[in-house]
Amino acid sequence: MSPRLSALLLTLCGVALGSYRFDPARILVEIDMSFEQFVQQVDPTRTAFDRNDFEMIDRNKLQIWATKPHRDLLTTRGIRWTNGVDHGAATFAAEVNRSGGRYMDTPNAEPIWTEYCGYECMTARLSALIGSGGCSFPVQLYNIGETVQKRMIWVLKIGGAGPQVLMAGNIHGDETTGGQLLQRWVWETCNQPSIEQGDLARSVQAYYMPMFNPDGYESNSRGNANGADLNRAFPKPGTTNGASQPEAKAYIDFTSAHNFDVSLMYHGGAVVCNYAYDSCYTDTIVPRPCPPASTAMHRRGNEVIPSADAYARAYIAGGGSCNVGQKCLVNGAAWYVIEGSMQDWAFYFRNTLDMTMEVSSVKRVSATDLPKFYESNKEAIHKFMMYSVESKNGVGSNSTRNAYPE
Numbered sequence: 327m328s329p330r331l332s333a334l335l336l337t338l339c340g341v342a343l344g345s346y347r348f349d350p351a352r353i354l355v356e357i358d359m360s361f362e363q364f365v366q367q368v369d370p371t372r373t374a375f376d377r378n379d380f381e382m383i384d385r386n387k388l389q390i391w392a393t394k395p396h397r398d399l400l401t402t403r404g405i406r407w408t409n410g411v412d413h414g415a416a417t418f419a420a421e422v423n424r425s426g427g428r429y430m431d432t433p434n435a436e437p438i439w440t441e442y443c444g445y446e447c448m449t450a451r452l453s454a455l456i457g458s459g460g461c462s463f464p465v466q467l468y469n470i471g472e473t474v475q476k477r478m479i480w481v482l483k484i485g486g487a488g489p490q491v492l493m494a495g496n497i498h499g500d501e502t503t504g505g506q507l508l509q510r511w512v513w514e515t516c517n518q519p520s521i522e523q524g525d526l527a528r529s530v531q532a533y534y535m536p537m538f539n540p541d542g543y544e545s546n547s548r549g550n551a552n553g554a555d556l557n558r559a560f561p562k563p564g565t566t567n568g569a570s571q572p573e574a575k576a577y578i579d580f581t582s583a584h585n586f587d588v589s590l591m592y593h594g595g596a597v598v599c600n601y602a603y604d605s606c607y608t609d610t611i612v613p614r615p616c617p618p619a620s621t622a623m624h625r626r627g628n629e630v631i632p633s634a635d636a637y638a639r640a641y642i643a644g645g646g647s648c649n650v651g652q653k654c655l656v657n658g659a660a661w662y663v664i665e666g667s668m669q670d671w672a673f674y675f676r677n678t679l680d681m682t683m684e685v686s687s688v689k690r691v692s693a694t695d696l697p698k699f700y701e702s703n704k705e706a707i708h709k710f711m712m713y714s715v716e717s718k719n720g721v722g723s724n725s726t727r728n729a730y731p732e
Contacts, residue, residue, distance in 0.1 A: 345542075345548040345549060346379070346381075346391035347415060347500075348547070351393055351394070353397075354390070354411075355389070355392045355400070355407040355408070356389050356409070357390070357405060357406070357407050358386060361649060367403055368399065368400065368403050375390065376664070377661070377662040379396070380595055380596070381410070381595060381689065382595055383595060413690070413691075414500050414690035418690055424441075428447065429443060429447055431443070431450060433454070436517070436518075437513060439697050439700070440693050442696075445540040448480070448536060449478070449480065451509060452480055452482050453467065455482065456482075461484065463524075463527040463528075465484050468480070468481040468482075468580075470577070471575070471577075473540055473573055474541055474573075477544075479535070479540070481535045482534045483531060484512065484534070485526075485527045485528065485529070485532050487529075487531065488528075489530055489531070489585075489587040489714040491530050491588050491589065491711045492533045492535065492586045492590070493511075493532065493534050494534070494590065494592070495591065495592040496537045496542070497557050497668060498556070498557065498594070500543075500546050500548050500689050501548075501594035502594070502690045503592065503690070503696070504685045504686075507592070507685070507696075507704075508592070511523070511534070511700075522704075522708040523708070525712075526708055526711055526712060529712065530712070532711060533584070539573060542556075550573055554571045557666070558664065559571040559573075560578070560666050560671035561578075561675070562666055562670070563670055563671070563674035586678045587678065587714035589681075590680070590710060591668055591681075593682055593683065593684045596650050597647070597687055598648045598656050599637050599641075599656070599681055600656055600661065600681065600682035600683070601630050601633075601634040601655065602630060602658060602674075602680065602681075603673070604682075605658075605664060605665045605670065607670075624673065625677070629679055630673070632713075633681065633717070636712075637709060638655050640705045640706040640708070640710075641702065644701075644705050644706065646703070650684070669682050679713075685699065685703060
């Protein structure tokens, strides 16, 4: 079956794919206000809407996949809304309907960075980097498991010494910007390394997972092929439950065999560095909404904000600006509470300083805008990964002890 036909059939499956854009009970509405204004005027308890409902959070504009009760609430609150344009769907259509077929790299040539590199393209790109002469540094490619539709989940390792760090993207299949940035970063590190990229490759063992949810990517769906949100599929802190989806299980098995000091997962739909916890989980955690900023809550609690700030400060210094939180930082539970997130699992069970980086207000930005996002994030990528060296911590712990006070 051709990739184009496969994508069409997946789209026709609609709601089963776990994306509100396919839900006939919802429409995309656009509101001219900031997120802070929305919370104050519409949802002060943050219970009428959840994080999944928002397609885009920009500085003075919001897009929401709204049900009829949502729209009635907006009307009751005196909020004017209009029908929104689904920019991500338009970008995906341009990618799969590209003249000449889906983009693939030309062998032995620099990739075209204004083109999206989908699953087949990425597989070929990463495979080329481990070939003879493909990378200036020690490099390995791992298949850490399979998706529901039997696509392989690829992880590329660059570097042979130092603390272990993990950079990942596309946990939500329609949030594609970050994964494309990582693909360019690894290619440049191997072929045209900057001083910073070379320094990093000699200082840390960097693992890159550009496309954690390829089934979702190839169908422009938030969820995996089971319709499950993978950022709700991880065991909750304080429980002994296993992962509920094969992709989450593969991630857990892989990361449990390593000692990642810091890790990051790219998201989209807003711009902010989101740090743990995403939920309080237990009444014993104070202060609420439970940012773990002290060792009384977690033995690495006092590193959570500094590690996230390593990315945020470099991003701001490079001219970036955010639309949620303060100084590009927000505690997940103070934003909108979710449970079963990858971030909280990694922090609680693996003692890894894991961060959720919302990198673009539009989840699937225009391909021609990808270079702009790369330029505004590349120094932040460097600073975040170097935190594990510059903080003098060096090696993450593999302990699975209860991260809350006994």
